Amino acid sequence: MILRGYATLENVATSNPGVVVHNFHEPSTGSWQYIVADDSTKNAVIIDPVLDYDPATATITTKTADFLLAVVKDRGYNIQMLLETHAHADHITAANYMKVKLGQMQSMPPAVGIGKRIMGVQEYWARHFGVAEEEYQGVFDKLLEDDETFHIGSVKATAVHLPGHTPDHMGYLIGDNIFVGDSMFNADLGSARADFPGGDARTLFRSGRSLLNLPDDVKIWSGHDYPPEDKQERAPYMTVREQRETNKHLKMDIDEDQFVALRKKRDATLDEPRLLHQALQMNIRGGRLPLPSPAGVRMLQIPLKLDHCQW
Known part of the structure; x- marks a missing residue:
């Protein structure tokens, strides 16, 4: 199935023949989104769905999310949960929009799940942006514990804590696939930055090593790919064996101190994400959308940056 700007690839994991993974690359933010299904029951989850946002016009649209919903309808899936790996700083989640729409498509709306440490992240950024408690408390239906297990139809899944990029970061081990968000990218990209509040390079290294201690043929599905214009194929996953041998930041001949040094050096050169x-x-x-102002306008705050301006 192809839509302009989006491609899906269906992967049937060899050691778990009932697990089907559909991947979708959103080119504006370089984000991977996933539908993971139990083929025998048609129960499924969606991981890290993207809501489209144009910063030039401050306009939210739903083309990407609607495409995922069309795939769900076409395949006859029943979405049990919408899973977030963490509070993303580079794209807006479509989880609440999709929860509402899926509630109209199936017998009951799916739960929105995320790691339990999201509460600390919410409190930090709510203070930073002045977001009222009523707008963020209780917005997630399921706060997942470390190593908590759940089922997608008949398929067992496990929530795996992978801190370092952010403190709340979770991966999802489903069959012989693990969906790792921003904790590990494909080999040419290496790892995500660790300089956000609550991030830590040493912790990120240890999370990476825990992933590389999984069996060789487990597929590590990443949260992003930023291919150059001349790169025709986007790679949503690599095996543990491939990552162990070739990941430019986390391969096995790089030790913790080396990783921390290169990660800090790299992070010092990075601008903040465009949609932070x-x-x-x-x-x-x-x-969820911000509550309307007294004038009936929904507002997001954008900090001013003053280049040594004083008056």
Whole structure:
């Protein structure tokens, strides 16, 4: 199935023949989104769905999310949960929009799940942006414990805490697939930054090593890919064996101190994500829109940057 700007690839995991993974690359933010299904029952989850946002016009649209919903309808899936790996700083989550729409498509709406440490992240950024408690408390239906197990139809899944990029970061081990968000990218990208509040390079290294201690053929599905214009194929996953041998930040001949040094050096050169402020204000709300102002306008705050201006 192809839609302009989006491609899906269906993968049937060899050691778990009932697990089907559909991946979708959203090119504006370089984000991977996933539908993971139990083929025998048609029960499924959606991981890290994206809501489209144009910063030039401050306009939210739903093309990407609607495409995922069309795939769900076409395949006859029943979505049990919408899973977030963390509070993203580079795209707005479509979880709440999709929860509402899926509630109209199936017998009951899916729960929105995220790691339990999201509460600390919400409190930090709510103070930073002045978001009222009523707008973020209780917006997630399921706060997942470390190593908590759940089922997608007949398929066992486990929530795996992978801190370092953010403190709340969770991965999801489903069959012989693990969906790791921003904790590990494909080999040419290496690892995500660790300089956000609550991030830590040493912790990120240890999370990476825990992933590389999984069996060789487990597929590590990443949260992002930023291919150059001349790169025709986007790679949503690599095996543990491939990552162990070739990941430019986390391969086995790089030790913790080396990783911390290169990660800190790299992070010092990075600008903040393009949608940092919009994404975090929406994502601590679980993708819900801000409440209207007294004038009836929904507002997001964008900090001013003063280049040594004084008056």
